Amino acid sequence: MTTTPDISVIIGAYNAMPYLTKTLTSVVEQSIGRDRLEIITVNDGSTDGTGKELERFAEEYPGLFQVFHQENSGGPSAPRNKGLDHARGRFVFFLDADDYLGEEALERMLAMAEKNKTDVVLGKMKGVNGRGAPASMFVRNQPRTDVFNSRVYWALNPLKLIRRELIEKHQLRFPLGYKTCEDQLFTGMLYLKADGISVVADYDCLYIVKRDDGGNITTSTRGADSRIKVLELMVDLVEKHVPAGPDRDGLMNRHLSIDMFHALIHLARESDPELQRKNYEQLRALLERSYPDSLKARVNAITRLRCELVQRGMLQESIELEKVDRRHRSSGEQPGILVEGDRAYTLLPFFRDAERGIPDEIYDVTAALQDRHRLDSVGIEDGVLRMTGHAYLRRVPQDVPTSTELVLRERDTKAEHRFPTTVVATPELGAGKEDAGKYRYPQAGFAAEIDLTKAVDGGRLPKGLWDVFVAVRVEDVVKEIRFGHKRLPEVATTPQTYVVADGEENFAAALYYTQPYSNLTLDVGENKHKVADKLRIEGTRWSTTIPSQLEVSGSWKLAGMPAGALGVRLEGDGGRSVTVPVTPTGDSAFTASVSLEGLATGSWTVSLWLPSQRGKGWSKPVGPQSSLTNTRWISRGVPRYAAVAKKRNKLVLRVGRVAIVKAVLKRLKALTSGKR
Structure with a gap:
């Protein structure tokens, strides 16, 4: 009986030595186990030792490999198609012969697909030996998404786990005749047809x-012609399957920002003027039919400028732009930002060049200004929220007047309150590698202090979940930054709950970081973080020297509370209560000695207690203590007792006077029974 593999790993190989050995080893050593895999390899007419290495692995792992040899096809499509024709696995994974897998890669990706019933799984990619890797789609795990609600479409390579049923259902294969970008057509269709990614x-x-030898096919393939052909096909694919609107614009943004950019790089290097002009006119015709105003507003400034130059037929300016951009990329230095009134412009070539006449709106980056920020410290002390950090707009010169506000915005009501900050000098900011150290931000630091008891019109900040923002203003341009997810390592990441004194009343405030984005939020009024959950009883016992004295030990996990506020409380019948302050024995531990002398007869419940206004506060019942037995003592010549009542969730003491006559008779009866 033949078992269906979970995954068919398909590897097309052309002159892949010595990289191939590590590639194959990474597959056979997968944590998922070889019994769940089949490995299909295709030697595409190699002239080095690739074919022999494939046969060696097949011999070493009998039954695991299928090895095919064929004449060179000129690209990766034919080997991949050959692998698909022979694949039996429920899923397939395409692996290039010079790349390799993390040990748990296939196991983790398969688990993600099966748990979420998705057709395609992207695994995080990491560049080796200076190779760049897609990153924007790997900020966090995404159990189930699609091309319109994530960045997955920006990774159009086929190096993914794909449900084979999806491939065969739509009869998908890689197109032949292309040396580069051919995988986009295959992967793009998979994305659009997938039931979940x-x-x-x-x-x-x-x-x-x-590769050290420069043998990666994407980087070694020259010329704009094939890239433009694939770009045209991808535009047609998107327009056929996605209606006009924001979704289509989102996918088209990817093709103009990446694929047209790469085409223009190769076009600028083209030595044949006739072919260069032909390719340029192809791009111009493409934009004329597939570049609506809504897409123009969505792409970034340099893509918008590229498109503007192409549409105007300004070939030499396009070539000059790519030279400038190449210098920027190699040096790490990006163009500066000009702020005028309520608009910001990037200083790319031909800005306000009277001869070229490119409108300012092409350079407008107001909505896309990049920021840098960091939280350095945050805490609440004596009711005052204190925070330090820095925030600035990248590449905006610091001689322009700048100010920073701290903004608290309530998540549900959207009510907001803004607070000024004071400037903290940051002479080191901008001295690093980013932008080659060209821009400095010596006044970007800030310190904020907000008295939570007087934050709103002299009164307390209302109950709610207050998300923290920093608003950076340059002239009339304001950039709001959701704050806290970038912070110094020493900033505590666990929730910090405080009890704040507000006159006669105490209230709760907690600082915590959201999931999954890890941004800072202030919880006022125990919406998510309960004070009582931070109080803990370690144990109770009777004093060894004073029988009427109950000793309670415990701890608290509060980041702060009013001094002397925490106590042990005994609550009796009729609303009676007695509270004894605890004695700290460390940073967060305490003991309390509670005397039962003078307590009225009746039942008394024991709890930890933090008071607030008008008798309201936080109570943490002491749980039943199996080791605690009854006790007796003499008070003013009268024998008294405390009996531990059997209650499921709390410690209750029944206090009363010992009935002497009844006790004596009971004792005599016991003695008499013993003599008999």
Whole structure:
């Protein structure tokens, strides 16, 4: 009986030595186990030792490999199609012969697909030997998404786990006749037809390698012609399957920002003027039919400028732009930002060049200003929220007047309150590698202090979940930054709950970080973080020297509370109560000695107690203590007792006077019975 493999790993190989050995080893050593895999390899007419290495592995692992040899096809499509024709697995994974897998890659991706019933799984990619890797889609795990609600479409390579049923249902194969970008047509259709896409971002699944010999086919293939042909096909694909609107614009943004950019790079290097002009006119015709105003507003400024130059037929300016952009990329220095009134412009070539006449709106980056920020410290002390950090707009010169506000915005009501900050000098900011150290931000630091008891019109900040923002203003341009997810390592990441004194009343405030984005939020009024949950009883016992004295030990996990507020409380019948302050024995531990002398007869419940206004506060019942027995003592010549009542969730003491006559008779009876 033949068992269906879970995954068919398909590897097309052309002159892949010595990289191939590590590639194959990474597959056979997968944690998922070889019994759940089949490995299909295709030697595409190699002239080095690739074919022999494939046969060696097949011999070493009998039954695991299928090895096919064929004449060179000129690209990766034919080997991949051959692998698909022979695949039996429920899923397939395409692996290039110079890349390799993380040990748990296939196991994690398969688990993600099966748990979420998705058709395609992207595993986090990591570049090796200086090769760049897609990153924007791997910020966090995504159990189930699609091309319109994530960044997955920006990774159009086929190096993914794919349900084979989806491939065969739509009779998909890689197109022939292309040396590069051919995978976009295959992967793009998969994305659009998939019933759910997953992303594994918390594990390095695939290591993509830059070959020392420059043999990566994408980087070694020259010329704009084939790239433009694929770009035209992808535009047609998107327009056929996605109606006009924001979804289509989102996918088209990817093709103009990446694929047209790469085409223009190769076009600028073209030595044949006739072919260069022909390719340029192809791009112009493409934009004339497929570049609506809604898409123009969505792409970034340099893509918008590229499109503007192409539409105007300004070939030499396009070539000059790519030279400038190449210098920027190699140096790490990006163009500066000009702020005028309520608009910001990037200083790319031909800005306000009277001869070229490119409108300012092409350079407008007001809505896309990049920021940098960091939380350095945060806490609440004596009711005052104190915070330090920095925030600035990248590449905006610091001689322009700048100010920073701290903004608290309530999540449900959207009510907001803004607070000024004071400037903290940051002479080191901008001295690093980013932008080659060209821009400095010596006044970007800030310190904020907000008295939570007087934050709103002299009164307390209302109950709610208050998300924290920083608003950076440059002239009339304001950029709001959701704050806290970038912070110094010493900033505590666990929730910090405080009890704040407000006159006679105490209230709760907690600082915590949201999931999954890890942004800072202030919880006022125990919406998510309960004070009582931070109080803990370690144990109770009777004093060894004073029988009427109950000793309670415990701890608290509060980040702060009013001094002397915490106590042990005994609550009796009729609303009677007695509270004894605790004695700290460490940073967060305490003991309390509670005397039962003078307590009225009746039942008394024991709890930890933090008071508030008009008798309201936080109570943490002391649980039943199996080791605690009854006790007796003499008070003013009268014998008294405390009996431990059997209650499920709390400690209750029944206090009363010992009935002497009854006790004596009971004792005599016991003695008499003993003599008999």
